[in-house]
Amino acid sequence: MRTSERPAAPARSLPLTLRLNGRDATFTIEPEVTLLDLLRERGGLTGTKKGCDRGQCGACTVLVNGRRTLSCLALALAHAGDAITTIEGLADGDRLHPVQAAFVEHDALQCGFCTPGQILSAVGVIAEGRARTDDEIREAMSGNLCRCGAYPNIVAAVAAAREALR
Amino acid sequence: MSATAERPATRGFVGLPIDRVDGHAKVTGAARYAADAPIAAPLHATIVQATIACGRIIAIDERATRAVEGVVDVLTYHNATRIPALPFDFTAPSSEELAPLQSDEIKYDGQHVAAVIAETFEAARAGAALLRVEYESRAPELSPGGARTVEQPEQWFGSDAQPRRGDPERAFEAAGVRIDQTYTTPIENHNPLEPSATVAEWRDGELIVHDSTQWVRGTRAVLAKSFGLDEEKVRVIAPYLGGGFGCKGFFWPHPLIAAMAAKLTNRPVKLVLTREQMFTSCGYRSETRQRLRLGATRDGRLQAILHDVLGTSSRVGTFVETAGGVTAMLFDVPNIAVTHSIARLDVPTPTAMRAPGEAPGSFALGCALDELASACGIDPLDVLRRNHAAVDPSSGLPFSSKHLLACYERGAEAFGWSTRPQAPRAMRDGGELVGWGVATATYPALRSPAQARVVLGADGSVDVASATHDLGTGMYTILAQIAADELGVDPRAIRVRIGDSSFPIAPVAGGSMSSASVGPAVQDAARRAYREAIAIATSAGGSPLHGLGEDEIEACDGGLRSKREPSRAIAYGEIVRLGGSGAIEALGSAAPGDEGERLSFHSFGAQFVEVRYDEELARLRVSRALGVFDCGRILNAKTARSQMIGGIVWGIGMALMEETVRDPRAGAVVTNNFADYHVPVNADIAAIDVLFVEEPDLAFNPLGVRGIGEIGITGVAAAIANAVYHATGVRLRDLPIVPEKLLAAQAAV
Numbered sequence: 070m071r072t073s074e075r076p077a078a079p080a081r082s083l084p085l086t087l088r089l090n091g092r093d094a095t096f097t098i099e100p101e102v103t104l105l106d107l108l109r110e111r112g113g114l115t116g117t118k119k120g121c122d123r124g125q126c127g128a129c130t131v132l133v134n135g136r137r138t139l140s141c142l143a144l145a146l147a148h149a150g151d152a153i154t155t156i157e158g159l160a161d162g163d164r165l166h167p168v169q170a171a172f173v174e175h176d177a178l179q180c181g182f183c184t185p186g187q188i189l190s191a192v193g194v195i196a197e198g199r200a201r202t203d204d205e206i207r208e209a210m211s212g213n214l215c216r217c218g219a220y221p222n223i224v225a226a227v228a229a230a231r232e233a234l235r
Numbered sequence: 236m237s238a239t240a241e242r243p244a245t246r247g248f249v250g251l252p253i254d255r256v257d258g259h260a261k262v263t264g265a266a267r268y269a270a271d272a273p274i275a276a277p278l279h280a281t282i283v284q285a286t287i288a289c290g291r292i293i294a295i296d297e298r299a300t301r302a303v304e305g306v307v308d309v310l311t312y313h314n315a316t317r318i319p320a321l322p323f324d325f326t327a328p329s330s331e332e333l334a335p336l337q338s339d340e341i342k343y344d345g346q347h348v349a350a351v352i353a354e355t356f357e358a359a360r361a362g363a364a365l366l367r368v369e370y371e372s373r374a375p376e377l378s379p380g381g382a383r384t385v386e387q388p389e390q391w392f393g394s395d396a397q398p399r400r401g402d403p404e405r406a407f408e409a410a411g412v413r414i415d416q417t418y419t420t421p422i423e424n425h426n427p428l429e430p431s432a433t434v435a436e437w438r439d440g441e442l443i444v445h446d447s448t449q450w451v452r453g454t455r456a457v458l459a460k461s462f463g464l465d466e467e468k469v470r471v472i473a474p475y476l477g478g479g480f481g482c483k484g485f486f487w488p489h490p491l492i493a494a495m496a497a498k499l500t501n502r503p504v505k506l507v508l509t510r511e512q513m514f515t516s517c518g519y520r521s522e523t524r525q526r527l528r529l530g531a532t533r534d535g536r537l538q539a540i541l542h543d544v545l546g547t548s549s550r551v552g553t554f555v556e557t558a559g560g561v562t563a564m565l566f567d568v569p570n571i572a573v574t575h576s577i578a579r580l581d582v583p584t585p586t587a588m589r590a591p592g593e594a595p596g597s598f599a600l601g602c603a604l605d606e607l608a609s610a611c612g613i614d615p616l617d618v619l620r621r622n623h624a625a626v627d628p629s630s631g632l633p634f635s636s637k638h639l640l641a642c643y644e645r646g647a648e649a650f651g652w653s654t655r656p657q658a659p660r661a662m663r664d665g666g667e668l669v670g671w672g673v674a675t676a677t678y679p680a681l682r683s684p685a686q687a688r689v690v691l692g693a694d695g696s697v698d699v700a701s702a703t704h705d706l707g708t709g710m711y712t713i714l715a716q717i718a719a720d721e722l723g724v725d726p727r728a729i730r731v732r733i734g735d736s737s738f739p740i741a742p743v744a745g746g747s748m749s750s751a752s753v754g755p756a757v758q759d760a761a762r763r764a765y766r767e768a769i770a771i772a773t774s775a776g777g778s779p780l781h782g783l784g785e786d787e788i789e790a791c792d793g794g795l796r797s798k799r800e801p802s803r804a805i806a807y808g809e810i811v812r813l814g815g816s817g818a819i820e821a822l823g824s825a826a827p828g829d830e831g832e833r834l835s836f837h838s839f840g841a842q843f844v845e846v847r848y849d850e851e852l853a854r855l856r857v858s859r860a861l862g863v864f865d866c867g868r869i870l871n872a873k874t875a876r877s878q879m880i881g882g883i884v885w886g887i888g889m890a891l892m893e894e895t896v897r898d899p900r901a902g903a904v905v906t907n908n909f910a911d912y913h914v915p916v917n918a919d920i921a922a923i924d925v926l927f928v929e930e931p932d933l934a935f936n937p938l939g940v941r942g943i944g945e946i947g948i949t950g951v952a953a954a955i956a957n958a959v960y961h962a963t964g965v966r967l968r969d970l971p972i973v974p975e976k977l978l979a980a981q982a983a984v
Binding site for chain 2: 099159160178206215223
């Protein structure tokens with residue numbers, strides 16, 4: 070007898086191991102899960118923010134093997150084995166990373182929602198040597214929107230952190 | 236009079252530029268916004284929105300949606316909880332009169348028509364994409380010009396929406412100099428970086444909601460009314476907001492959908508609006524068309540202002556963009572007529588957006604004054620000075636504290652205004668034309684009743700709690716500073732808890748009124764706790780202060796001591812232990828009295844702007860901005876400066892780039908993302924400076940503080956447009972001032 074039933078669909082979920090803030094973390098996820106949603110919904114790391122989910126605001130910026138990366142445009146399964154640094158992994162215990170400390174000191178934040186992305190972008194920009202002048206900072210940090218308008222203070226914080234990291 | 240009353244109001248923390256006390260949580264990712272609520276395994280809901288502006292749903296095909304693995308249910312008007320009409324009032328502030336998913340009717344493009352509920356965000360999103368909704372569409376009305384329904388509200392939020400004095404028509408006709416121009420501002424969206432989110436959970440008949448709201452108690456009230464619950468059965472939690480700017484103030488429909496979905500599935504549900512949905516789901520600033528007629532003497536003294544404002548509202552709610560709201564107050568002019576009209580259209584409902592009314596109104600009025608200065612051949616700052624109002628001409632009442640002339644003076648000096656040539660196109664730097672503009676900033680000082688609780692613990696802890704909010708405004712920090720001064724405790728050692736509807740009452744974080752409302756309540760609560768501590772410390776047997784009088788004691792370093800013998804001291808924790816009741820708990824409250832019958836309360840400021848225009852590239856930039864503000868006492872010099880800079884950045888966005896565009900036939904927003912709706916980025920913002928003329932307004936409240944959240948944007952767009960005229964000789968009266976408009980205007984000259 071013919072049946073209209075199709076064979077059971079193959080399991081869509083696949084295993085993934087990546088290095089998350091210095092520790093191996095393993096997940097079983099569907100291919101369409103972005104790195105951002107993996108971190109937030111399955112990794113418990115809600116510090117990384119979703120501001121637009123289409124790569125236009127920078128709030129989801131994380132470091133992937135040290136590179137500034139928009140985690141909303143990254144499929145998680147494409148990052149097997151990669152080292153991911155999120156805002157939760159930046160401080161050394163209770164000691165803030167110099168960029169974090171500079172953001173507090175220079176009041177480079179108001180609502181704080183864009184702040185994790187700003188800070189990780191700044192860490193990347195400074196490491197790349199692209200924060201040599203205020204104008205360079207403004208340009209390199211322009212992928213991170215701040216609707217509160219903290220830009221002048223962000224520039225001051227990044228410049229101060231650059232000096233602290235010398 | 237007791238020594239307590241004579242005690243100086245400050246021990247010195249208020250006003251200091253201390254770091255934001257919530258800064259650490261925000262730079263480490265520990266600050267939890269609504270979508271970060273630590274709820275285990277919630278379901279995810281994704282909203283599907285109408286793709287027509289006017290008509291009705293004729294069919295919904297859920298089959299493909301329900302076939303997606305992980306989809307749990309689909310909410311539509313067929314199975315949604317029945318909710319009564321929600322007419323707006325301040326006890327239950329719903330922006331839309333109709334609850335979502337109640338019928339097949341479609342009133343605007345972007346209206347919520349369904350929600351797909353799934354085990355994962357990905358499944359909910361996939362299911363939403365597969366939902367097939369069929370509509371019967373009618374031609375929508377989308378343009379305010381020629382709208383069938385135009386209303387002229389008599390009042391708006393308690394103020395006369397059609398103020399009039401003297402004989403403005405005759406005075407205008409008789410005036411030696413007349414300006415008659417029309418200014419237009421586009422639809423703008425708040426676009427906080429945090430999309431609105433709700434995590435809803437039902438627990439034993441109680442509804443617990445983590446929500447991106449600027450008004451936890453307002454949200455609680457609407458939810459309770461909607462589901463027929465006592466307000467005590469609803470708890471709304473919002474410790475952090477990723478910005479709001481007004482779009483999270485009044486209640487919008489999506490939290491109801493989250494709560495319905497949680498009820499339907501008996502599971503916690505997380506619902507986050509997409510960035511695209513933010514353009515239609517939580518308000519926007521109405522476009523305005525403002526005709527301004529100024530009549531003046533040849534030396535620039537105003538004789539008449541006629542200000543006619545046309546804005547829009549929707550079929551399901553009302554918001555009036557009162558662009559003429561300050562016109563009758565701002566200048567000393569005997570003859571005034573202001574009108575506000577709203578065209579009802581098939582569009583979403585507009586709402587309050589940073590300085591609602593004042594932002595577009597100060598653009599039109601600030602530009603018209605500059606045009607008057609040009610017509611009279613007078614420096615524009617002199618025209619502002621000549622028309623300065625010493626008393627409030629709209630009410631005849633004296634201002635409680637007005638230092639606008641000092642703002643003009645200090646700003647002019649710091650900016651270097653005296654070297655400004657009168658004629659346009661007279662300043663160049665390299666290949667660029669340079670122009671300077673000025674305009675007046677203003678925002679009313681508002682205040683609402685509020686309460687706060689201060690608890691001193693046996694462990695030495697100091698807790699402050701109030702149902703107020705921190706949108707990035709610095710509320711956590713200033714409340715800690717206020718309590719610190721009353722108690723003699725380091726503000727960094729104080730735990731401030733806000734954003735919870737179960738805390739003592741506080742108003743909406745809107746109208747720039749939180750500091751002036753909640754600050755005095757915290758001050759009162761801290762004073763009560765302080766007096767209670769003194770009572771215990773002077774009466775308990777084991778206390779080193781036993782037997783001393785209240786006036787012999789002062790606060791210091793987390794406790795009390797004898798004024799004469801400072802070594803006789805006791806920490807608050809020890810006092811609490813001596814008191815034996817586990818804690819010292821004090822509820823404080825503060826409310827405005829009848830001072831509004833005698834005085835007029837407003838903040839003021841002066842905005843100075845420099846623009847540079849490269850004619851070869853049609854490249855326009857704001858190279859320098861300075862705001863000088865008279866906002867009463869400044870509670871934290873660092874966070875206040877940041878907030879004012881933010882307001883000026885908003886003004887730059889408003890002037891040069893922000894515009895929400897709808898398809899003129901279909902009504903859909905076509906600029907519903909950050910690539911098409913431009914907000915300022917870091918590279919757009921050059922030097923911004925902020926100065927305060929700091930005169931405490933003690934007639935307004937015991938702290939002398941007025942609000943600072945909104946005044947920063949006012950006047951900026953006018954100052955920029957005026958600077959563009961000064962640089963280029965071209966007047967642009969239609970925002971935003973984008974290069975193509977400049978080029979077209981120059982070509983026409």
